[in-house]
Amino acid sequence: MSVRSIFGRVVTRLFQFALALLLPQLAMAHELQPGFLQLTETAPHQYEVLWKQPTSLGNPLRLTPVFPVTCQALNAPQSEVLPQSWVWRMRLSCPAGLAGQILTIEGLEAFATDVLIRVEHGDGRIETHLLKPADPSVTLNEAAGVHGRWTYLTLGIEHIALGIDHLLFVLGLLLIVGNRWTLIKTITSFTVAHSITLAIATLASVHVPAAPLNAAIALSILFLAPEVVRVWRGQTSLTIRKPWLVAFAFGLLHGFGFASGLAALGLPRNEIAPALLLFNIGVEIGQLGFVFLVIGLERSFRVLKIHWPRWAEMLPAYTLGTLGAFWTIQRVTLMILR
């Protein structure tokens, strides 16, 4: 066995070891959903409060809304457990109003999730804010609603940026496609497919249970890994000949996954259409950014005339296979245990 071969094996094993160390963090990719706090003014200075506390692996995150000091609860909070969140409802009286008051989500700093705040004022104005771990407080004011809806765009970009599983699937597709025209067809198929199911899940309130859905998404990544290996071996298959077909089929699944980021919020009906549109645009911006990044890097490698050793060429397939297998086993196990 040559030194080069031994080195390749050592590097591959080290990579697998590093991946195993990173897996627990990567496994959280889609478990955290954004929280949602809605205040609806039902009478002057009186508000109905809806607080959707996000959960992780079935456990509620320790997030608590801290209302302005001038506000008082009119009844005891009532709770309801949903698949991806705990919902709390209560009534609040704020004699001084909410304008200029500070609203805080206590504990947000400790979690990698966001909380969407939506305030429906009595005169019809709607105020929307997206609170992040680095900035868990907001000063409520009248002008904020103008920019509020753009928060859904941000949510879409964030959802794809943190959705390692979606990005890995796109990477797998990019590694399979052979030419520019096939690339355009494949990415368009994936986009159309996930837009269809994202719209169905959001507009028609079609609910796909999260556990089997996440397991199927993981399986889609695992499915691509051997196909990438086949491409490098010069073999062919239906996936390699028509990657756009696979992109469309699995894109339908991934669309339901994207919808979880929006559906978990439980937005009022009149807010759903613009939220869906902006959220989807955000997802596409993130996805296209990733596609251009990978294409740009591939082009750069060719300009720099880099001849990767065999083990380095196989790393993306190993990544897809290892993570796909890990996520599939983990998610199926969770599904059975529940």
Place this chain on the structure above:
Amino acid sequence: MLVVLGVLPLPSAAHLVSTGLGPIYDGIGHFFLSLEDLLPLLALMTLGGLNGVAAGRRIMFVLPSAWLIGGILGSLIAVGTIVPAYVAPLMAIMLGVMVATDAQLPERVLTGVIGIVGSASGLTTGIALATQTNNLQLILGSAIALCVLATAVPALVIVAATSRPWMRIAVRVLGSWIAGVGLLMLGWQVRIS
């Protein structure tokens, strides 16, 4: 490098970007928005591209490695609040002039320059981020951003410089701008110190 660190101690000016997407993305944001650190690295990548394909490959592999080693070392030694504020402008001036004059460096010299500039830049960032929680993840995020740039910029310069003669001149003009900005940054540091 250590001499420079000792001679030019200035208060730390870490400015962490919060993307809300976690420390890796924060590290990427920090890298792209720290112009004073980015400028000499951009000049070095451009110089690599002007020196040809082999030099571009050297930039791609050696620069991120040297930067990462410097960054991890900086976060570990964490020299309190000392950050060498003059180093980045001086490197930008030196490398900007090299780009402007289209300096063709021997392979070993270029590798040495990449190693010194990369590790010095990484060390500066590592020290600046040492006080942050998850500082290693922040450094890793910055290193990922550097990997992408160190691959794309030399390739872009090679394509530009070999496509048309005036493009090579344009790249050299860019070098003079980098040197000019470096000079302004140095002047600013002298003024505030």
